[in-house]
């Protein structure tokens with residue numbers, strides 16, 4: 001920075017530190033008298049008693065009767081009446097940059113392996129408004145996810161946002177790992193929110209593997225962390241993806257799971273006195289979701305293709321979070337437990353899944369082939385019960401006969417082992433061949 005620039009900063013510097021004092025703690029909330037601050041500002045609470053001497057990070061959540069209501073990022077065990085509260089005067093920031101590639105960090109941007117942060121990073125705020133809708137270029141180009149069934153039958157565009165709807169243990173993490181390794185995006189930003197600690201290690205070492213980790217930044221907030229940390233994990237990961245988009249890159253962004261972020265926001269909402277609405281979710285949950293999910297997608301510089309996993313109990317796609325998220329995103333892929341039980345992985349239920357942009361991304365031959373395979377799949381599944389009990393007489397319907405003949409090949413086309421990587425061109429060619437000849441290899 002030049003001397004003149006430095007000098008011009010002086011009048012703007014706040015030479016006072018603003019302090020307040022803790023008055024009381026109620027559950028998750030801390031009430032303090034002062035300091036001067038606004039909603040969303042970060043404060044340090046200095047715990048300075050005989051046992052410890054540390055600072056606790058907290059955020060201004062609101063005000064009550066002239067007092068400041070703070071929500072802590074970490075455990076608040078040692079706070080006592082009179083503990084000093086120092087205002088920083090700004091919202092949460094983290095450091096981002098290419099040097100984070102290959103690393104796993106927490107919601108505050110610190111490496112999980114406790115190594116120091118690499119140099120050359122830039123400070124960025126974690127909360128931003130979504131791009132101006134008029135400045136978002138339309139999505140015209142497909143992105144390669146490297147999964148045959150998706151690239152051919154559910155083509156995704158660069159900058160499109162889709163949801164993966166699935167129950168527990170149906171193969172979400174495995175599919176995300178596969179996409180992260182196979183995609184032709186420039187890099188991956190992966191938010192793991194509300195998972196158990198064991199699952200995080202398994203995802204990084206097993207699903208992502210060294211090859212996937214090399215081109216990924218993983219943001220982790222496990223289920224044992226305070227609700228605010230879990231929410232901020234989602235914001236931090238989104239902000240890192242935005243940082244790279246602003247530098248012209250095509251980013252693959254994954255959040256596993258957005259349901260857990262919503263649950264964390266519900267915890268905060270209930271603690272701050274919001275009324276519970278549908279299924280105990282508070283109004284702030286439904287205000288947060290579109291704000292958070294709209295931040296990915298395209299802007300005038302680059303793209304963020306977003307993949308958000310949504311937990312659905314049983315097949316209840318009308319659960320409030322699933323319903324809200326499905327309404328915001330441009331597509332939903334359903335992973336089906338019945339298919340997983342049969343060993344059909346990835347367990348994508350093609351007929352229940354939609355990529356809303358496929359119509360404008362695929363050419364005529366591709367769309368025609370995809371339509372034909374969908375028709376044959378649905379013809380077979382509609383008559384499956386009859387076929388299985390032997391009530392269907394071959395020859396009764398030409399369509400059903402053809403569907404029965406082709407069904408095994410269609411299933412073998414959808415199935416893909418985790419080590420296989422298919423380019424999008426190969427997948428589309430194989431789909432067209434399957435539709436025309438009944439075989440794809």
Ligand SMILES: Nc1ncnc2c1ncn2[C@@H]1O[C@H](COP(=O)(O)OP(=O)(O)OP(=O)(O)O)[C@@H](O)[C@H]1O
Nearest residue numbers: 166167168169170171172173174175345346417418
């Ligand atoms: N593509 C696949 N090929 C073979 N097996 C698979 C595949 N995907 C998932 N599985 C099996 O399903 C199990 C659960 O998969 P995974 O951990 O990916 O599911 P999940 O939906 O992320 O689960 P959770 O809800 O616990 O996070 C795996 O341990 C594996 O046995």
Ligand SMILES: [Mg+2]
Nearest residue numbers: 172173174199
């Ligand atoms: Mg998982």
